[in-house]
Amino acid sequence: MATQTLTRPAARSASAPRLRQPRTKMTAGRTAVLAVAAILAVLWLIPFAWATATAFKSETDAAAPKVSWIPPSGFTADAFVKVFQDGNIPLWTWNSLYTSAAITVITLAISALVAYALSRIDFRGKKVLMTVIIASIIIPPPVLIIPLFYQMVALHMIDTSWAIILPQVIHPAMVFVLKKFFDQIPRELEEAAVMDGASRMRIFTQIILPLSRPILAAVAIFVFISAWNNFLWPFISTNDGSILTLPVGLQTIKSAYGIQYAQNMASALLAALPLILVFLFFQRQIIKGVATTGLAGT
Template sequence: MALSTFTPHSSTAKAAPNVPTYRRRKRISASRVAATVIVAVLSFTWLVPFAWATITAFKSETEAAATPITIVPKSGFTFDAFAKVLQQGNIPQWTWNSLFTSTAVTIITLIISTLAAYALSRIDFKGRKVMMTVIVASLIVPPPVLIIPLFYQMVSFHMIDTYWGIILPQVIAPAMVFVLKKFFDQIPRELEDAALVDGAGRIRIFWQVVLPLSRPILAAVAIFVFIGAWNNFLWPFIVTNDSSMLTLPVGLQTIKSAYGIQYAQNMASALLAALPLIVVFLFFQRQIIKGISTTGLAGT
């Protein structure tokens, strides 16, 4: 009798805690479904213009300007727009200019930003708070405001129509310094203290302890800086006059037709300019996501 009385009581006691857990799981699964739907809608919204540009680039000019608009052209897809763009412009030279300047901007920016961020994070020097305040305040300064003084500097340094004239004004990135500092603040100081006890200097600690632990954020910063430098149109457009010094975004804008707007050629030019960035993102998307997730910006 005691056993029969105890069994249902014990099963009821064990089943009670499972009710909130089930409800919690049901609530979490619903939130995940909602998040997935939102992400899918946003992804579709982003992909529609890209898909439309791709389809238009493979049409003839007649089909691209025809109404009503069709997805599949009656005459079929063609590479004529790409062929005309490649014939009218010096695409290989412009691509090399963009690749060289973007790579140089990325490397120099990483060197300057990591050293500045580490000093602000670990070295207690006079004026550190003031300098950090200035860096944060500089984030609200619109880049076009600096165009005129930067241009006069490049003229005085005789850097117009040179690679250095394109590169140097782009290597100062206060946002990257701020992001790297936030990451360095999360690295345990005990690791550096142990290295100091072993006789390592500040530079050796930075090179052999801090940088290896910072690979995710360094990769993310490098990719963001490279993409920004590659897409930069305004500054290379202002500082270059020689057609052999143009970057790809600037050079593609010089390809104009005497017959008005050529939709297929414009879309083909946009795809040629975006193709390297798409390849970079496809190969390094894990580093981008990992770098963003480990910056610690969510707690700021």
């Protein structure tokens, strides 16, 4: 009995530092990660803050050789007024909104169906198709511009909204992400539904999709942002001013007096404002979707 009472405190004192050491390492690692994240956030915010300050300057102050955050003549919204006077901002914003929304909806439908087929259905050529999808991810989009343009010409879709929408609805990367997520859903759920007489489409719509809401939300946000920011393809496929998207329409606002720095910064802020609002409203879904995607790929 005496031996036991002497050895137990010694064992506890020897093990105490070993239990505290991992906590110290985790705390230090978390602090380092937060410090790096804060530095990166500041590095990103400085150009954004400079663009915002420049947009609210007069053209004289914006083009002055001396760099200053606060203009000598004070802040003004003349650059924004000029942009709205020279361009049709409401129409271009609406065009970007509905084309990006259409691209997002169609992309989600196509990508989810293809990903489900690759994840759950065994068919001939499945491995070849998966290889083609993965290989197509590394193809630079500008390489496909000329073939897509000739295809739109053959279909008589140039200068229409469909010329902007259709070429952007295929996202191999999103198919791969959704397929990886669907692979993690237990097959027992589908087997139980099959025993109850459910069809494959009913299983897809009532079991797979509800369980995949986080990743579907993340994919939808990423596709919407990509479609909204796309400048090159809408610029090539459209000439009609009534269907221009916001990034393309803002580039048509030119001045005969050379580069207008304040006006350019105001245009950039107007183009980025909807995406900032999307992130502010859906940041939880974005973070959750990114985290879920990372887990699905492991």
